[in-house]
Amino acid sequence: MENRIVVKCKNVGKTFIQGKEENEVLKGVNLAIKEEEFVVLFGLAETGKTTLLNLIAGLEPVTEGTIEVNDEIVDGPKPNRGMVYQTTSLFPWLTVLGNVEFGPAVQGIKKTERRKKAQYYIDLVGLSGFEKTYPIKLSGGMKQRVGIARAYCNEPKVILMDEPFGHLDAQTRYLMEEEIERICAKEKRTVIFVTNNIEEAVYLADRILVLSDKPSHIVKEYQIDLPRPRNITAKEFLRLRKEITDFVERSAGEVDG
Ligand SMILES: Nc1ncnc2c1ncn2[C@@H]1O[C@H](COP(=O)(O)OP(=O)(O)OP(=O)(O)O)[C@@H](O)[C@H]1O
Numbered sequence: 139m140e141n142r143i144v145v146k147c148k149n150v151g152k153t154f155i156q157g158k159e160e161n162e163v164l165k166g167v168n169l170a171i172k173e174e175e176f177v178v179l180f181g182l183a184e185t186g187k188t189t190l191l192n193l194i195a196g197l198e199p200v201t202e203g204t205i206e207v208n209d210e211i212v213d214g215p216k217p218n219r220g221m222v223y224q225t226t227s228l229f230p231w232l233t234v235l236g237n238v239e240f241g242p243a244v245q246g247i248k249k250t251e252r253r254k255k256a257q258y259y260i261d262l263v264g265l266s267g268f269e270k271t272y273p274i275k276l277s278g279g280m281k282q283r284v285g286i287a288r289a290y291c292n293e294p295k296v297i298l299m300d301e302p303f304g305h306l307d308a309q310t311r312y313l314m315e316e317e318i319e320r321i322c323a324k325e326k327r328t329v330i331f332v333t334n335n336i337e338e339a340v341y342l343a344d345r346i347l348v349l350s351d352k353p354s355h356i357v358k359e360y361q362i363d364l365p366r367p368r369n370i371t372a373k374e375f376l377r378l379r380k381e382i383t384d385f386v387e388r389s390a391g392e393v394d395g
Contacts, residue, residue: 144208144295144328145171145194151202151353152189163189165353167203171296174326178339180382181349182390187332190349191298194330195219208295217245220294224301226285228273234260234284235269241292252291259287262321279310286318290325299331303338315341319367336386340379341368348386358385 150167153160163186171177179187192198194205196215205212207219220241228237239256247255260269263283273281282302289297302318303311315338322329333339339346343362350357360382368375 141172141174143170144173144175145169145330146206147190147194147203148205149203150190150193150200150205152186152193152198153201162353164193164355165202166355169347169356171328171330173328176322176329176331176342176344178343178346179330179332179349180336180339180346180386181334181354182351182386183334185349185351186354187334187349188300190354191221191300191330191332194296195221195298197221217241217292218295220289220292220297222282222285222289222297222299222302224304226281226302228281228284228288230273233270233272234265234276234287237273237284238287238291241288245292255293256287256291259291262290262325263287264317277310278306279314282306282314283317286321290321290327294327296328296330299329301332301334304333304335311338316367318342323366336379336383337370340364340375340382341370346382348382348389350389357389 147167147169150164152164153162167190179190181187189198193200194207194212196212196219229240232240235256238260239252242252242255257269260266263286265280265283265287268276268280273284276284285302303314306314319342331342340362346360346362347356348358349355360378362378364374
């Protein structure tokens, strides 16, 4: 059976107004993302990837068009959309367990039930044994694991990840890409993942949506049907990586001159 559509953007536009300046960042964005699909938003710097993610999260209002998540118009943040940021803003006064169970606690889920849930996701992200540790004692990669567990623990319909590995060193980044692949295979969710790293995009995505320059819209999409886990040195992987890079550079070049 065809998976149903969970996220829909219809003719979405976003203009920021700062004083007398108007900055039209997105214009005519149309997309449809299926249940359990892993979609990467890819584009050069400042093409509005984070802005689009924030609109889908309901953290910013659209200026034009509509966004629907799970058949509901987005008009503010909701627990059915979980965010994982580049620098994970963990609560420093809470332990790993406290951070992960924070969402369910706010939603009023009883202690035994939310503990069980939190423990499941802590184990899933490979942090068993660190339940009582405070964020200050964790490495960057471990903090991102907590951020992922925290997002999953709300059991959202859609997980939105904004360059979650952008600040990690290369080695940890590779490891976390493998980890997210493993986590997604076990806990199927709809994921929208922002990156400007092409290798990461091809490694993780079921589908890559390429954003144009500002005002941005989706200029191209690539269905990535390579078997998982993917081999970053495989011929087809390298071919796709080059094809997408060439496309993005060519389209940027057309605008530049
Ligand atoms: N809250 C805001 N107020 C005003 N302008 C904003 C705001 N958020 C983003 N912008 C502007 O929107 C444009 C796109 O920024 P955005 O961060 O969405 O791009 P991006 O593709 O995610 O960039 P990068 O890859 O560099 O992180 C930029 O010109 C930025 O200045």
